[in-house]
Amino acid sequence: MEMLIKIVHNYYYMVAILLFVIGMHTMLTHSNLIKKVIAMNIMDTSVFLMFVAVGYTYGGAAPIITAPANEVLYVNPLPGSLMLTGIVVAVSITAYALSLVVKIYRYYGTVDYDEICLIRSQE
Amino acid sequence: MEDQIVRITSRLVAPFIQVYGIYVILHGHLSPGGGFSGGAIFGASLVLVALSFNLEVGAKQISHATASVLESGGALGFVITGLVGVAVGANFLANRAAGFPLGETGEFFSAGAIFIITAFLGVKVASTIVTLFYNIIEGEDKSGDAH
Amino acid sequence: MVDVLTEVLNVLLLLFLVVCAIAVAQIRDMLSAVIVFASFGLIMAIVWQQLSSPDVAMVEAALGTGVTTLLLIAAISKTRRAE
Numbered sequence: 001m002e003m004l005i006k007i008v009h010n011y012y013y014m015v016a017i018l019l020f021v022i023g024m025h026t027m028l029t030h031s032n033l034i035k036k037v038i039a040m041n042i043m044d045t046s047v048f049l050m051f052v053a054v055g056y057t058y059g060g061a062a063p064i065i066t067a068p069a070n071e072v073l074y075v076n077p078l079p080g081s082l083m084l085t086g087i088v089v090a091v092s093i094t095a096y097a098l099s100l101v102v103k104i105y106r107y108y109g110t111v112d113y114d115e116i117c118l119i120r121s122q123e
Numbered sequence: 124m125e126d127q128i129v130r131i132t133s134r135l136v137a138p139f140i141q142v143y144g145i146y147v148i149l150h151g152h153l154s155p156g157g158g159f160s161g162g163a164i165f166g167a168s169l170v171l172v173a174l175s176f177n178l179e180v181g182a183k184q185i186s187h188a189t190a191s192v193l194e195s196g197g198a199l200g201f202v203i204t205g206l207v208g209v210a211v212g213a214n215f216l217a218n219r220a221a222g223f224p225l226g227e228t229g230e231f232f233s234a235g236a237i238f239i240i241t242a243f244l245g246v247k248v249a250s251t252i253v254t255l256f257y258n259i260i261e262g263e264d265k266s267g268d269a270h
Numbered sequence: 271m272v273d274v275l276t277e278v279l280n281v282l283l284l285l286f287l288v289v290c291a292i293a294v295a296q297i298r299d300m301l302s303a304v305i306v307f308a309s310f311g312l313i314m315a316i317v318w319q320q321l322s323s324p325d326v327a328m329v330e331a332a333l334g335t336g337v338t339t340l341l342l343i344a345a346i347s348k349t350r351r352a353e
Contacts, residue, residue, distance in 0.1 A: 011281065011284065012284070015284040015288065019287060019288065022288070022295065023291065025295070026291075026294065026295040030353075032300070032353045034300055034342065034345060034346065034349070035300070035303065035353065037342070038294055038303060038307050038342070039294070041307065041338060042291050042307075042310070045310075045311070045330075045334065048330075049314070049317070052318060052321050052326060053321065056321045056322065062155070062322045062323065062324050063322075063323075064154070064155065075321070075323065077323075080323040080325060084159075084325065084326060084329055087326070087329050087330060087333055087334055088159070088329075088333070090334070090338075091333045091334070094338055094341060094342075095255045095259065095341055098259055098341055098342065098344075098345040099258060099259050101349065102345055102349065105348065110350075112353075147328070155324040155325040155328055156328050157325075159329065160325070160328045160329045160332050160333075163332040163333045163336070163337060164332045167332060167340060170337070171340065174340060174344060174347075252337055255341065256340065256341065256344060259341060259344050259345060259348070260344050260347075260348065
């Protein structure tokens, strides 16, 4: 019972883990390469959700200091800044992967991993 | 993708997205956002027009070559702004020590060099996103068949 | 009362995220999957506003939703649409 209450109180972490598992399952079971890229993005986002939820303080204000700093409680700005960099890396990896997918389509005529394996086995 | 609804919507929405992007870039030292998010918003509006019409209309706004030049120019401006501090005799990217006026906190013209750096960063990021899009959509037409 | 309503809103947003993630896996049409993924990113931006980090929300809405969707649509227009 106590375990259940802890899980309910930390529902952000649970949803982050659930999203990660959904993304990994999609990435492993689908053979379309573009769908693999989308699933990788979902996994990225779940990791960001985990980190930002760690930095959240209940009832805290956004960490923006106006001229007289009058707020008492701020959320931790460090995980947010780290995840800003993470989003940039995620978009860069997406662009790189998509350019590779377009190149693969030009060479094999398909973006399906199973069909690519079939073509490669016949070469 | 030839669709009338997509074309009219993107043509109506694109100027507002660009104004919002410029607002986010210029208020980077006061509010959330800054050069990176504002540049991404601005670049996304340019890509949106090029994707919903065709590449000729997109190239009329900003061509691949112009985007590449702007990309290098943004990085160069960042470095030159940093070297002002070295020329005065302070550190690289020095702000108050290099003589930039700091102004009043909360005013629009404040924070000295951060204002200039954010503007250059916005130009750099916006042109980088346009270059990314052109690299995917054009492929290897110019470089020939590599394999 | 207000706190309870905010908690309910947060739980609903997270539920929507999970439903979107499963829908992306199940939809066979790639363009529809990309549009559902864009709505996933937008809801994620609202979640980050709820977590009091507005700069992450802004970057997610601009990059994670806008630019990623545009790049995916560009890649799909160069390849095929059906899975």
